[in-house]
Amino acid sequence: MKYDTVLVLDFGGQYCHLIARRIRENGVYSEIVAHDIKPEEIKTLGAKFNIKGLILSGGPASVYEPNAPRPDPQILEQGLPTLGLCYGHQLIAQIIGGKVEPASQREYGIAYVTIDKPVDVLKDLNAKEKVWMSHGDTVSAIPSQYEVLAHTENCPVAAFKHKDKPIHGLQWHPEVVHTKNGAQMLRNFIFAVCKCEVNWKMEDIIEKMVEEIRREVGEGRAIIALSGGIDSSVATVLAAKAIDNRLTAVFVDHGFMREGEPEFVKNVFQEFKMYLIIAQAQKRFLEKLKGVVDPEKKRKIIGEEFIRVFEEISEKTGAEYLIQGTIYPDRIESGFRKFSDKIKTHHNVAGLPSIIKFKRIVEPLRDLYKDEVRKVAKMLELPKEIVFRQPFPGPGLAVRIIGELTEEKVRIAKKADKIVREEIEKSGLEENLWQYFVVLTDTKATGVRGDARAYGYVVAVRAAESREAMTASFAKISYTVLERISTRITNEVPEVTRVVYDITHKPPATIEWE
Ligand code: XMP
Secondary structure, three states, rough: OOOEEEEEEOOOOOOHHHHHHHOOOOOOOOHHHHHHHHHHHHHHOOOOOEEEEEEOOOOOOOOOOOOOOOOOHHHHOOOOHHHHHEHHHHHHHHOOOEEEEEEEEEEEEEEEEOOOOOOOOHHOOOOOEEEEEEEEEEEEEOOEEEEEEOOOOOOOOOOEEEOOEEEEEEOOOOOOOOOOOOHHHHHHHHHOOOOOOOOOOOHHHHHHHHHHHHHOOOOEEEEEEOOOOHHHHHHHHHHHHHEEEEEEEEEOOOOOOOOOOOHHHHHHHOOOOOOOEEEEOHHHHHHHOOOOOOOHHHHHHHHHHHHHHHHHHHHHHOEEEEEOOOOOHOOOEEEHHHHHOOOOOOOOOOOOOOOOOOOOOEEOOOOHHHHHHHEEEOOOOOHHHHHHHOOOOOOHHHHOOOOOOOOOHHHHHHHHHHHHHHHHHHHHHHHHHHHHEEEEEEEEEEEOOOOOEEEEEEEEEEEEEEEOOOOOOEOOHHHHHHHHHHHHHHHOOOOOOOOOOOOOOOOOOOOOOO
């Protein structure tokens, strides 16, 4: 059976994959394809999928830039329902002969659009809708075969459609949760406009990933980087399903783990009766990071050292393939795509050295978001402690200790972090938090302890709410909990004189500090 499928053309927008997953959430399959896919290629894909529609994603470029990514204009001539979002909306407007110009005022963040005609994609919506905008250009006019469906004060053509053909554009991002009825808008497109049937389910993805690992590794042996986080745990279980005893799981203790982490991983995976190697690599990591302050350098060094440890172990086990639990947001923020901006180097992605001794790196979860991985974990019946663990970055506390890493700083960060975890969990707040942790800053501040002057570290507490880490809000946790955290840290970790709370959303900040 062929799945009804919506293709998302990738113009480098941060939310491109989010569009695909929002569609999949509705039981309709979606794939990301290159922005310049040709109509013939779409036809070829039709042998595999029942292609019902196209979405042109957003992107950081401007349609007048000479090298801006552009679609093949012929894709609008195939009679396939097409929806442009943000930059995609401007591209369609430009192709059809509309007018795109710099907006009189850049709209960024929440905006209220007036819906002039609630039809098709905008069916059943209110006269005013809260949406998420992020654009510097605007569509100011469209040809007469098209009609305007919505506008804002600064954006005369915030939504349009062709009068007879299923071609639509929206200036805003329905895929992000800040667009209040964004889910409804996407449902309108996939069901009312594309006429998709619900014939895809998450379980199908497990089969697809297991098959992929089997195909990639063939008769070879593989090694997997198991950190004990949900991503690598899921990847480990999938890989074990795919290649059985030709898999070795390796947990590298680089020394920047949270308190109790290595013991936890050992306990959980021993129960699974799998072959697990715990590599004690604390000394060599610290040695390599001596004197290094720059966050990107730190990330690269850690990424490289990881690989070296794996290579050494795989030489012993004869593994030619490395499997990793890299998920989609790790890749997008590492700037892996041609037209998206690099935010930071996630260690299991762009931190890899250019010469890798493995034949190939296999990343079965590369297109999934964290909450999709959690769904897969539940389906695989992984223990609850793994399914609901807060994410922990590969480089660990190393990206939460600003500046040079030393044994002393790691010890301080671990102690303070443990306190934050205990207090948040004691208050029952953890269920609603994406992450909660401590950052040891490189700033020192004066305090008073007893009757004496104290001079110690400033520790920042970060607690964030998020659905998939692409955007996040700082959590508005109570002063009572914050007070308990601050009192305990300053009492129990004498090297710390001051505790501050990070009240920055993502964007403009990122979740981790480095
Ligand atoms: P940022 O700090 O970029 O983080 O907002 C987004 C999410 O990704 C996690 N993170 C990482 N995960 N390797 C990982 O596996 C990394 O190098 C890495 N850096 C950040 C972070 O904890 C957050 O959940």
